Amino acid sequence: MPNLALKNLLHDKLRSTMTIAGVAFAVTLVFVQVGLFMGLLDNASVTIDHLDADLWVTSRNTPNVDFAHGFPEMLVQRVRSTPGVQRADNLLVQFLNLTLPDGAEEGMLVYGLEDFTRWGIPWSVESGNLADLRRGAYMFLDASAERRFGKFAVGDYREVMGRRVKIIGRSREALSFTTSPIAFLTYDLVQQLAGGRMDGRTTYIVVRLEPGADAAAVATDLRQRLPYNDVYTREAWSKRSRSYWVASTGIGLNMYLTVFLGCLVGVVVVTQTLYTSTMEHIKEFGTVKAIGGSNRDIYRILGAQAVIAAVIGFASGRLMAALLAPAMAKIRLKLMISNEFAAVVFVGTLLLCLFAALVSFRKVAKIDPALVFRG
Amino acid sequence: MPSSAPAPATATAERTVLEATGITKVFREGSEEVSVLNGVDLRLDAGEIVALEGPSGSGKTTFLSILGCILTPTSGRVVVDGEEVDAARPNRLPAIRKRSIGFIFQQYNLFPALTALENVEYALNIKGVRGKAAKDQAEEALVAVDLVDRRHFLPRDLSGGQKQRVAIARALAGRPSVLLADEPTANLDSAVGTQILGLFRDLAKSERRGLLIVTHDPNVRTIADRVVRIRDGRIVDPDVPLASARPDAQPNATARLIQEIAS
Numbered sequence: 001m002p003n004l005a006l007k008n009l010l011h012d013k014l015r016s017t018m019t020i021a022g023v024a025f026a027v028t029l030v031f032v033q034v035g036l037f038m039g040l041l042d043n044a045s046v047t048i049d050h051l052d053a054d055l056w057v058t059s060r061n062t063p064n065v066d067f068a069h070g071f072p073e074m075l076v077q078r079v080r081s082t083p084g085v086q087r088a089d090n091l092l093v094q095f096l097n098l099t100l101p102d103g104a105e106e107g108m109l110v111y112g113l114e115d116f117t118r119w120g121i122p123w124s125v126e127s128g129n130l131a132d133l134r135r136g137a138y139m140f141l142d143a144s145a146e147r148r149f150g151k152f153a154v155g156d157y158r159e160v161m162g163r164r165v166k167i168i169g170r171s172r173e174a175l176s177f178t179t180s181p182i183a184f185l186t187y188d189l190v191q192q193l194a195g196g197r198m199d200g201r202t203t204y205i206v207v208r209l210e211p212g213a214d215a216a217a218v219a220t221d222l223r224q225r226l227p228y229n230d231v232y233t234r235e236a237w238s239k240r241s242r243s244y245w246v247a248s249t250g251i252g253l254n255m256y257l258t259v260f261l262g263c264l265v266g267v268v269v270v271t272q273t274l275y276t277s278t279m280e281h282i283k284e285f286g287t288v289k290a291i292g293g294s295n296r297d298i299y300r301i302l303g304a305q306a307v308i309a310a311v312i313g314f315a316s317g318r319l320m321a322a323l324l325a326p327a328m329a330k331i332r333l334k335l336m337i338s339n340e341f342a343a344v345v346f347v348g349t350l351l352l353c354l355f356a357a358l359v360s361f362r363k364v365a366k367i368d369p370a371l372v373f374r375g
Numbered sequence: 376m377p378s379s380a381p382a383p384a385t386a387t388a389e390r391t392v393l394e395a396t397g398i399t400k401v402f403r404e405g406s407e408e409v410s411v412l413n414g415v416d417l418r419l420d421a422g423e424i425v426a427l428e429g430p431s432g433s434g435k436t437t438f439l440s441i442l443g444c445i446l447t448p449t450s451g452r453v454v455v456d457g458e459e460v461d462a463a464r465p466n467r468l469p470a471i472r473k474r475s476i477g478f479i480f481q482q483y484n485l486f487p488a489l490t491a492l493e494n495v496e497y498a499l500n501i502k503g504v505r506g507k508a509a510k511d512q513a514e515e516a517l518v519a520v521d522l523v524d525r526r527h528f529l530p531r532d533l534s535g536g537q538k539q540r541v542a543i544a545r546a547l548a549g550r551p552s553v554l555l556a557d558e559p560t561a562n563l564d565s566a567v568g569t570q571i572l573g574l575f576r577d578l579a580k581s582e583r584r585g586l587l588i589v590t591h592d593p594n595v596r597t598i599a600d601r602v603v604r605i606r607d608g609r610i611v612d613p614d615v616p617l618a619s620a621r622p623d624a625q626p627n628a629t630a631r632l633i634q635e636i637a638s
Contacts, residue, residue, distance in 0.1 A: 004486060004497060011488035287484040290445060291545070292473025293501045369445045372484055373436045373557050 005304030019273040023313020026266025031321035033258040039334030044177035045238040052120035053206035064241040068093040068203035084213035090202035099159035112190030128169020140169040145181030270356035278360040289369035310353035389420035392552040392585040398451035413608040419585035429605035444468040477546030481558035483538040485530040492526035502549040516544035536567035
């Protein structure tokens with residue numbers, strides 16, 4: 001059967017290009033906006049996702065991993081004595097000031113653990129040996145810090161809260177949601193640098209369970225033993241840290257608004273071009289009716305045109321987003337597009353294009369086939 | 376009493392494929408009613424060619440639309456290929472058009488994105504013929520109009536006469552018993568128009584289809600068995616037998632070719 005929908009699209013290349021470009025633009029906009037947002041959100045939980053802990057103990061109502069509050073560090077003993085716990089350590093997360101060579105001060109997020117090698121962070125080491133952190137006033141600094149702190153190399157010194165600390169290694173991809181670079185120091189050193197306010201206090205207890213232990217049951221047990229703390233599974237804590245930024249700031253609304261506008265632009269462009277195309281082919285549709293075709297035959301043509309525009313537009317938009325990702329990575333913007341999200345966008349594109357065709361459906365439903373006799 | 380145009384006694388042996396009796400059509404324009412047809416009768420037999428003539432605004436196209444089951448009459452009776460058209464069941468009209476009627480338009484109304492073959496094939500698809508059968512029948516129809524060598528041409532690459540041949544082939548698709556042509560030669564020069572009329576005559580006579588041609592073109596009379604004149608929504612002249620009485624109204628080579636294909 002001749003595919004009239006496809007033939008019409010190929011026949012009217014300019015209009016087809018406009019329709020597909022409209023869809024592609026909308027798809028690219030959605031991919032870039034949501035991809036950047038997902039990349040940012042990934043930063044909000046990047047350390048939680050990589051740190052090899054099954055449970056996190058936090059102070060009560062801590063909103064996200066960056067905004068940590070202190071509680072007595074001795075509580076770690078209660079955690080260690082809980083059945084099902086294989087290992088538990090204190091983790092200090094603090095914003096500390098770093099003095100740059102030019103005298104300016106910048107904030108950075110500091111993670112303090114007794115032994116990083118046991119917990120799997122930093123997860124991507126560019127240079128240096130994590131075991132060396134325990135040998136003195138040393139730190140690993142993430143490579144992303146160069147954007148704000150300027151160039152640095154292993155062996156350089158920086159002042160952290162007025163004390164000289166030597167950079168002995170560089171990590172990659174450790175960037176907080178607030179875009180503050182992350183540094184890794186020993187637990188004791190962070191307590192010292194915090195200037196007394198964190199003496200005897202920690203901000204988290206990270207817990208690894210024994211093989212086969214029931215995370216939910218251990219978490220319930222821990223909540224009874226630590227009535228003034230919260231206990232989360234890794235997934236729950238990761239989700240809470242991400243949700244904070246979506247719900248408590250305008251960034252979530254901004255993303256939803258942009259996605260909505262992207263979809264709106266796509267729908268308007270597709271609706272307009274499909275409708276104009278329908279009007280230009282109105283006599284052809286009248287002819288279809290005159291030779292015995294039904295509205296369903298015409299809906300099939302219009303629907304197929306919308307689907308073709310959606311499929312090609314989606315593929316073009318996905319390709320453009322994929323091409324933009326490396327360019328954005330160069331300016332340290334992470335564009336994260338999961339297959340699941342791409343599938344959602346594809347289905348959404350199809351539905352929106354079919355929705356756009358509804359206006360044309362309504363028009364052709366009322367075509368008077370007698371128009372075929374008009375000159 | 377409605378004006379009537381009964382078929383002449385000389386053509387009574389054929390089966391009647393289209394019959395309209397007492398057709399009226401009233402359009403409402405705001406609060407006014409405009410009567411376009413005022414009790415028109417017409418009968419068309421298989422293999423018969425009738426020319427419907429009349430000035431602009433006489434109701435020709437409205438009458439053609441009613442005969443083609445595109446419009447329903449305000450009153451009157453239309454029987455197409457033995458089936459009475461029920462105005463109360465407009466959903467049935469497309470099925471009657473699909474089965475029994477082939478249209479040929481003044482502007483050809485071909486699908487510009489489809490080749491000549493695809494135009495005919497698409498019409499067959501609409502009529503429920505699919506796949507290889509549709510392709511084969513489309514090719515046959517193009518053979519019948521002597522255009523098979525241009526079957527892969529788009530309409531824009533065809534001359535006016537060739538486009539009209541494709542339109543005729545499309546109208547033949549599905550072997551309807553009634554062909555309705557609206558000013559089929561109006562956009563053609565006289566030489567090409569004469570060729571098209573010859574083709575009409577051959578197809579109508581060889582395949583025994585009833586052919587009604589709405590026209591201003593006096594040349595149509597050369598192939599018509601009867602001429603019916605309409606003015607102000609009424610048949611005004613008694614029809615006159617024409618081509619059926621002429622010795623040249625015999626199937627020519629094209630018609631013989633069609634018969635061979637059909638057999």
